[in-house]
Amino acid sequence: MAMSTPFSFCMAAALTATSVHAVAAGTACMASSGNTAATLVELYTSEGCNSCPPADRWLSSLKSRVDVVPLAFHVDYWDRLGWKDRFGSAAFSQRQGQQLAVNGSRFAYTPQVVVDGADQRGGPRLPSSRHASPVAIEMTQAPAGGDTTASISLAAPAGMTLAAYWAVTESGHRSDVSAGENQGVTLLHDFVVRQLVDVPAWMAAPGQPHALRLPALSAPDHDTRIALVVLDGRSGKPLQALAMKACR
Helix, strand or coil: CCCCCCCCCCCCCCCCCCCEEEEECCCCCECCCCEEEEEEEEEECCCCCCCCHHHHHHHHHHCCCCCCEEEEEEEEHHHHCCCCCCCCCCHHHHHHHEEEEEECCCCCECCCEEEECCCCCCCCCCCCCCECCEEEEEEEEEECCCCCEEEEECCCCEEEEEEEEEEEEECCCCECCCCCCCCCCCECCCCCCEEEEEEEEEECCCCCCCEEEECCCCCCCCCCCCCEEECCCCCEEEEEEEECCCCC
C-alpha cells in the first residue's frame, strides 16, 4: 500500500574525496569511477504528495556531491488525488514495488529514499566513509547527445554475476501545481529520471571488461545527465554508480 510519510533530515558529514573524473575531450565526453564506490541515492516521489517537496529539496542539495549519484523516480499512484505528475510513470511505481525485496522495506511509500540499495525510512543517512568496489566504470559519450558506451571492469579475484541499468535524468524543472495536496505550490525538481533502461545480467570475469551501449539521446535539455548503475546480479544491490553531463 502506498502512503506518505513525514520527511526528516539525518545526513552524515560531507565527504571530500572523490574518484569520479569527468572531462570534455575534443569530440566526446568521458567519465571514470575508479574502484571506490559512489553513493547511489534513489528517491521515489510525486508532485501529488504533500510530504515530498522537502525530500525533493534535499535531493537537489546533492548537486555539489560528485561522490553521489542521485536519481528521482516519480511514481503515478498519487495522480488520483486530482493532480497528474507530468514526470510520473506507472513503470516507476511498479519498479518501486519490485525493489522492496532488495531494499528491505515492507511497503511502498513516498517520499522513499533508498541509499546504496537500503531503505532509509525516517530520513536519509548518507555513509560517512566510502569503500572499495569490485567494479570500475569508464563511460564515453559521442558529442551532441550521441551514443554512450561504457566499459565495466571487475577487480574481484573471481568471476561474479553482474547486472546494470542506465538512467537519463534532467534537472531544473519547475511545476506550478493547481490541484491535489500541493495545490498552489511551485515545485522545483532535479535529477528527474526521464529514461530507464535495464541491462540483463552477465557473467563478469577479472581482466575481461564488459561493454555496454546506450543509444543516442534526443537533444539534451534541462541539464541532462547519464547515469549507469552496476548491480550484484544475485542480490540486486548496487556495486558501483557513475553519472556525467550529456554532451551537447
